[in-house]
Amino acid sequence: MNTVSICFVCLGNICRSPTAEAVMRAQVEAVGLADRILIDSAGTGDWHVGKAPDERAQQAGRARGYDLAPLRARQVAAADFERFDLLLAMDEANVRNVLRLCPPTRRERVRLLMEFAPAGAAREVADPYFGGEEGFEQVLDQVEAACAGLLAHLRTRLA
Numbered sequence: 001m002n003t004v005s006i007c008f009v010c011l012g013n014i015c016r017s018p019t020a021e022a023v024m025r026a027q028v029e030a031v032g033l034a035d036r037i038l039i040d041s042a043g044t045g046d047w048h049v050g051k052a053p054d055e056r057a058q059q060a061g062r063a064r065g066y067d068l069a070p071l072r073a074r075q076v077a078a079a080d081f082e083r084f085d086l087l088l089a090m091d092e093a094n095v096r097n098v099l100r101l102c103p104p105t106r107r108e109r110v111r112l113l114m115e116f117a118p119a120g121a122a123r124e125v126a127d128p129y130f131g132g133e134e135g136f137e138q139v140l141d142q143v144e145a146a147c148a149g150l151l152a153h154l155r156t157r158l159a
Contacts, residue, residue, distance in 0.1 A: 003036050
């Protein structure tokens with residue numbers, strides 16, 4: 001049976017990437033593919049390793065039915081380039097950070113999550129960390145749309 005493994009990546013792994021992980025898990029479970037699509041998240045920095053997602057991200061997620069509370073921040077590791085088929089960064093800066101760590105033979109696995117969003121969407125998921133609660137709502141809007149496109153893409157690979 002084919003499986004696909006995905007790691008969502010942002011800077012600290014406490015806002016955008018755990019939100020994407022929770023959203024994607026919910027979408028994958030809703031279509032019965034949880035045993036075929038493996039999902040994780042990580043950060044390029046180590047400031048928050050072991051910590052729960054930002055409370056504002058958890059609150060915004062909870063309001064839409066996503067549970068981020070069990071997730072814990074971790075940093076991208078060398079093994080991730082073997083373990084994951086796709087490492088999906090939230091913005092160009094994190095693409096560059098991931099590519100600096102990435103073996104040359106695995107570079108095609110590193111992409112922007114928003115490549116899977118509908119045409120006309122922003123290219124990057126905006127970092128809400130230094131802003132207000134509306135930024136976390138915007139992240140959810142962007143991530144829900146991009147994850148839906150990603151899931152459609154993956155379903156063709158798993159067919």
